[in-house]
Structures are given as structure tokens and as C-alpha cells.
Amino acid sequence: MPTRRPTAQDVAKRAGASRSAVSMVMNGTADGNVSADLQDRIRRAAAQLEYTPHPIASGLRRQRSQMIGIVTDEAASSPFAGRMLAGASQAAAAQGYLTVIADAGGPAADTSHFVEELRRRRVDGLILATQSLRTIHVADGLRRQPSVLANCRDAAGTMAAIIPDEERGGREATEHLLALGHRRIVWIGGGNDIDARPARIRGFQTALASAGLPPGEVVEAGWDIDDGFRAAEVLFSRETEVRPHALFCANDRVATGALLAARTAGLGVPGDVSIMGYDDQRHLADATVPGLTTMALPHEGIGRVAAERLIAALDGQAMIGTDTTLLECPLVVRGSTGPRP
Numbered sequence: 001m002p003t004r005r006p007t008a009q010d011v012a013k014r015a016g017a018s019r020s021a022v023s024m025v026m027n028g029t030a031d032g033n034v035s036a037d038l039q040d041r042i043r044r045a046a047a048q049l050e051y052t053p054h055p056i057a058s059g060l061r062r063q064r065s066q067m068i069g070i071v072t073d074e075a076a077s078s079p080f081a082g083r084m085l086a087g088a089s090q091a092a093a094a095q096g097y098l099t100v101i102a103d104a105g106g107p108a109a110d111t112s113h114f115v116e117e118l119r120r121r122r123v124d125g126l127i128l129a130t131q132s133l134r135t136i137h138v139a140d141g142l143r144r145q146p147s148v149l150a151n152c153r154d155a156a157g158t159m160a161a162i163i164p165d166e167e168r169g170g171r172e173a174t175e176h177l178l179a180l181g182h183r184r185i186v187w188i189g190g191g192n193d194i195d196a197r198p199a200r201i202r203g204f205q206t207a208l209a210s211a212g213l214p215p216g217e218v219v220e221a222g223w224d225i226d227d228g229f230r231a232a233e234v235l236f237s238r239e240t241e242v243r244p245h246a247l248f249c250a251n252d253r254v255a256t257g258a259l260l261a262a263r264t265a266g267l268g269v270p271g272d273v274s275i276m277g278y279d280d281q282r283h284l285a286d287a288t289v290p291g292l293t294t295m296a297l298p299h300e301g302i303g304r305v306a307a308e309r310l311i312a313a314l315d316g317q318a319m320i321g322t323d324t325t326l327l328e329c330p331l332v333v334r335g336s337t338g339p340r341p
Helices: 008-015 019-026 036-049 055-062 081-094 112-120 166-179 196-210 225-236 252-264 299-314
Strands: 067-072 098-103 125-136 147-154 161-164 185-188 217-219 246-249 274-276 324-327
Touching: 008 019, 008 036, 019 036, 067 081, 067 112, 067 299, 081 098, 081 125, 081 147, 081 299, 098 112, 112 125, 125 196, 125 299, 147 299, 161 166, 161 299, 166 185, 166 196, 166 246, 166 274, 185 196, 185 225, 217 225, 225 246, 225 252, 246 252, 252 274, 299 324
Parallel strands: 067 098, 067 125, 125 147, 161 324, 185 217, 185 246, 246 274
Antiparallel strands: 147 161
16 A cells, blocks of 8 residues: 655644644745744654645645746757756756746747647746747747747847847957967858857957957858868968968857868867867867867856746746846867967
8 A cells, every 4th residue: 555645734733733834834934924933843743744745736726837838949959958958947946846848849840839738738937948049939828928038039029038148259259369369360150040140240340349450251151060161171271371360160060170171281270270169069069179169158047047037927026027138158268279370
């Protein structure tokens, strides 16, 4: 026979208290209603009986499910989404909430179906998270429920969003290269399908202008390793006096291609050319030889802050608002950047 789960009435009997007093102590509303001595007795009794409130029953009394729904565009294939989901789930769990995740299957997928399914299952609030920084048209269901956007922005500007400070990241990455003495710095990679690229390039150009340098060369080349290889191969074929001192790559995959192109061209990294990545992609940026200097995307922080913002609103501590919160992309220095040759 399975052991019977202890109830609030069992705690009340052991502590010599009323059932309502136990409920107030367990729900954190006892101060001013239950004496300190009785609160201590109730907590001791609960610990002795190994009693914890049943989350479903508590939720029904409060008309809450204690669940947060997360809709993501492609969690299964993303090297970054896991960190964002972990950040949100851990922050939610710390405050007694369970996260339920729905993967829409790709950036082109219609998320409205998943939003409505989670709403039908009575989640208290919703987070919409995207793998890449994008501006989106928000599903109507998100506007009818307490909701926060993670790594994306509302095209109408009417919802709270937590995103990386990509422009600042682009500026600080370029400042790192400038501090090493590099002046001929070329941006390579990326396409205009992702909002991060123009923001990073703005930061790149701002840093150069602040250093009194002309606008830097920008080479559009895609986002993958072979794109970086082909673009860097062309740049490395230039005469020494016009060859770049450093490459600022759109992401770590492009930077990995640039590393391979440098080796093919017989150039040392960072002895002959420095190569800067972006994203700090696990098992890539830290696995190349040399390791990639890069800017780390704060995916875990994005998920955590999104969940904290949502829960604060659900618990009546703050309004969600419509502002965009920018999180810093920290510089991670490894071996692929060094002093100007």
C-alpha cells in the first residue's frame, strides 16, 4: 500500500492550530494574522511530517496554475536556445512556477497555434523566445495574456522584450581590436535576415569613428563556416600592405571559416591576423585552435530576466510594461586575437 500523503489537516492537528492558520503559513500570508510562536510550531510540524502544499490544489484556490508557457521557434536545433530555456525554467522554479515548453519547429512556423494551446491549458503567463534576434508580429493570444518576449521584439512596440545589446557588443568587440593596435579591420559575414547584424555593424562603425578612423569595410557573406572561409580567402589574397590586420566576424561559425582560410593562406593567427567572433557558441568558440575571442550572447540571462519580469507581474509586484531591456554581451578573450603584427 502506498504511504498516504500528509495533509494540511495533519499539520494542524500536530501543531495544535487551525487549518486556516496552516494555510496562511504555507502561503506566506501569516504575518499579522498568526503569532510568531504558532508559525514556528506549524513549520516544525510540517517539516516533521514532510508536508508540502499540493501545487494543483493551491493553484485552484488562487485560480492560478503556477505554470508559465514558453513558445520557441526552434529549440531542438538551436545551439543557444537551451541556455535561454534553462535560464527561464530555473528562475521560474525558484519562485514556485513550472515551465511548459512548446517548440514551433522553425523561424517560419506560425506560433499562434502553440500560444492558443498553452492558453487553453491555463498557463498563467507566456514567454515567446526566438533563436535569433528578430522583429516579429506578435500573435493575438500573447496580447490577451501576461507575456514577455525573449530575444525578439514586437514590430508594434507594445510588448516587453528582453534582448542582447548587440550594438554595444559590436562596439566593444571593435574596441578590443583597436586596443591591440589594429587599424585595418574588416567586418565579414551575416545577412539582413537577422536584426543582430545591422546592430553589430553600427557598433563596429561607431568604435572606428570614435578612434578617428574612416568607416570600416563590410563584406556580406552569410552565417556559416564555408561563408567565412570564402570571404576571408579573398581578403587574404590581397597584397600585404592592404591586407586586413583583423577580421570582425558576424558569428563564431564565420570566424571558424576565417581561421581555416588563414591556415590555408599560410597566415598565423594571431601573429599575422587577428580574428574576432561573436556568440560564444559552445563546443565551437572554445574548441578551435586557437580558441576564438568572441562576444558571449547572454541567452541564459535573457531567459532568466524574462521569467522574473513575467512572474513579478503575475504576483502583483510590478507591471510588465512595454519597454525593451538590453543585456550586455560580455567579451571573452581567447587566443585568436593579439597585437597588431
